[in-house]
Amino acid sequence: MVPPLNHGGGAEKYFIDLAKNLSSNNLVINVVTMDDNFIRVFSRFIQIYYYQNFFRKIIGNRREREETVIRNLGNSKWIKSSWKNLRKVLNDYDIIYTKNELVDLFLLKSISYSKLPPIIVGVHTPIYFPITKSFYSKFHNFLYMGPVYKWLIEGTNLIHAPNKYTQHLFDNNFKVKTKLVYHPFSVENTSNQIKVIVSKLNFDKDKCNIAFVGRLSEQKGVDILIKIINKLSLLPDISDKIKINIFGSGDKNYEAALGSLEKKYSFVRYYGHVENKFIPNILSKHSLFLSTSRWEVLPFNILEAQAVGLPVIAFDIPGPNDIVDNNKTGFLVNSEEEFVKKILFLIENRHYLKTQDVKMNIFNKFNPKTIYHQLSSMFNESL
Numbered sequence: 001m002v003p004p005l006n007h008g009g010g011a012e013k014y015f016i017d018l019a020k021n022l023s024s025n026n027l028v029i030n031v032v033t034m035d036d037n038f039i040r041v042f043s044r045f046i047q048i049y050y051y052q053n054f055f056r057k058i059i060g061n062r063r064e065r066e067e068t069v070i071r072n073l074g075n076s077k078w079i080k081s082s083w084k085n086l087r088k089v090l091n092d093y094d095i096i097y098t099k100n101e102l103v104d105l106f107l108l109k110s111i112s113y114s115k116l117p118p119i120i121v122g123v124h125t126p127i128y129f130p131i132t133k134s135f136y137s138k139f140h141n142f143l144y145m146g147p148v149y150k151w152l153i154e155g156t157n158l159i160h161a162p163n164k165y166t167q168h169l170f171d172n173n174f175k176v177k178t179k180l181v182y183h184p185f186s187v188e189n190t191s192n193q194i195k196v197i198v199s200k201l202n203f204d205k206d207k208c209n210i211a212f213v214g215r216l217s218e219q220k221g222v223d224i225l226i227k228i229i230n231k232l233s234l235l236p237d238i239s240d241k242i243k244i245n246i247f248g249s250g251d252k253n254y255e256a257a258l259g260s261l262e263k264k265y266s267f268v269r270y271y272g273h274v275e276n277k278f279i280p281n282i283l284s285k286h287s288l289f290l291s292t293s294r295w296e297v298l299p300f301n302i303l304e305a306q307a308v309g310l311p312v313i314a315f316d317i318p319g320p321n322d323i324v325d326n327n328k329t330g331f332l333v334n335s336e337e338e339f340v341k342k343i344l345f346l347i348e349n350r351h352y353l354k355t356q357d358v359k360m361n362i363f364n365k366f367n368p369k370t371i372y373h374q375l376s377s378m379f380n381e382s383l
Contacts, residue, residue: 001099002034002042002107005069005078010215010300011099011124013276014183016069018097019076021184021372031073032089034107035080042103068277087111095379099124100159102143105152113155118382121153122160126295127169130317133294134218150174157382162298165318179378182322183298184371187363190280190307199278201271202285208242208347209286211310213279213301214293216250216258221292221315224336226257228292229268231340239267241347244290247282249273283308288346289330292339296320306330306362309355313342323365329358 005012015031023029034042070078081089086107090096096116098104100123113119127144129137143149153159159178161167167180203209214220225246232238246258249272258270274282283289289305289312296302296319302312303323312330314320324330330353331342346352 001031002038002101002103004033004036004039004080005031006066013300014124016072017184018375020072020074021368022376023075027376028093030077030079030093032079032081032086034086035082038083083107087115090116093117095120095382097122097160097379100127100153101125102149102152105156109152109155118157119155120158120160120378120382121156123162123166124297126297126318127166129219129295137218145173158378160378163318163322166297181374181378182366182371183300183303184368184375185303185307185362185366186368187307187359190304193277193280194284194308197277197281199274199281201274201278201282203245204243207240208288208350210242210244210288210290210343211247211283211286211305212244212290212292213247213283213305214291214299216248216254218251219294219296220248220250221294222251222254222258224292224294224339225290226261227336228290228339228343229261229265231336232267232343233265235344239265242267244268245282245286246270247272247274247279279304280308283310286310287350288313288343290339290343291315291320293317293320298322303362303366306358309358311346311353311358313339313346315339323362325357325361329353329361 001011001015003012005016019029019031079089090111094117096108096119098108098119098121100121105121108116108119127149129141153174153176156176159170159174159176161170161178161180162183164180167178170176170178212225216222229244232242244267246269249255255272258268262268262270283305287310289302289310291299291302291312291314293299293315295317298319302314302320305312306323306329312320312324314324314330314332316326316332316334321332324332326332333339333342
C-alpha cells in the first residue's frame with residue numbers, strides 16, 4: 001500500500017493485524033509501503049486534488065508512533081520502499097496483496113503485472129458511492145466504474161470482497177474472479193484490551209452516553225450527525241438524559257463545526273483525535289454507538305463497537321448491514337428521521353438489545369480463527 005502505517009484504524013489497522021496474525025503460522029508476511037520521499041510528492045498531488053492549492057503547507061497526519069506500529073506487527077516487518085526499488089522488493093515474495101485504490105494499482109501496473117508475483121486485490125475503498133454529494137464522490141464513481149479501473153484490475157488474480165455488495169458489484173461489472181471473505185475481528189482481544197489499556201477519560205454514568213468515532217469526512221456523514229444533534233436539541237430535557245461524545249479528526253470545517261456544536265449544546269462533547277488503542281476502553285463506557293456513514297466497506301469502528309457489546313444505529317448500506325443484525329444487535333435505518341426515532345427508543349429502552357447477543361454476533365461472523373483460515377486458503381489458491 002502507498003500510505004505509511006500510522007493512522008491507527010481502517011485499512012492500516014487491517015493490514016497490521018493481518019500481517020501479525022498470519023505470520024504467526026510460519027509464513028513470512030511483511031507490509032510494504034512507499035518511503036518518505038515518495039509520500040512527500042504524493043501528498044502534494046493529493047493536496048492539489050482536494051484543495052486546488054499547490055502552495056498550501058502540507059500538514060502531517062500521523063496518528064500512531066512508528067515504534068507502536070512496529071510493535072503491533074509482531075514477527076512481521078514494515079518495509080518502506082522507494083519507487084526505484086519497488087519491483088525488486090516485491091519480487092522477494094510469492095504473492096502481493098494490495099489495496100484496491102487507483103494509486104496502489106497504478107504503481108503495480110506501471111511495473112507490469114506480468115513481472116510481479118500473483119496479485120490479490122483487497123477491497124478497502126468502496127468501488128461505488130451510492131450517495132454522491134461532492135465533486136470528489138461523483139468523480140470517484142466515474143473513475144472506478146469506468147474503463148480506467150477495468151484496465152487497472154485486468155491481469156490481477158483475484159478480488160477479495162469483504163462484503164456481499166462488493167462481490168455482487170464486481171461479478172456484474174468486471175471480468176475478474178472474486179471471493180467473499182469477511183475481515184477478521186477478535187471479541188476476545190478487544191475485551192482484553194479494555195482491561196489492559198485504560199483511558200483516563202470518564203463519562204457521566206447517570207446519562208446515556210452515545211459515541212461517534214471516525215474520520216471527519218463526507219463519507220462518514222458528519223453533516224448528517226450534526227443535523228441529528230440539532231433535531232435532538234429540540235426535545236425537552238434532552239441534556240439531562242444523554243451525552244453525545246465525538247472522537248475523530250479530519251476535515252477542518254467539520255472540526256470547527258463540531259467545536260461550535262459543543263459550545264452550543266451541553267449534551268455534546270467533541271474530543272478530537274484519540275489514539276486508537278484507547279478506543280475499546282472508551283467505548284466500553286458508553287451505551288450506544290452511532291454511524292452516519294454514507295458508504296463503507298466493512299467499517300472497523302462498527303466492528304469495534306459491537307465487539308464491546310454496544311448497540312449500533314447505522315444507515316442500511318453495504319458494510320454496516322453485513323455487521324449489524326437489525327433489531328437484534330442494533331438498528332439499520334433509511335432516513336435521518338428514523339435515525340432520531342431509534343436513538344430515542346434506545347434511550348428509553350437501554351436493555352432492549354442484549355449485550356451478549358451483540359458480542360456473539362461478532363464472535364460468530366468474524367471469528368479470527370475461521371477468517372484467517374479462509375484468507376490462508378485464498379492466498380494458497382493464488383499460488
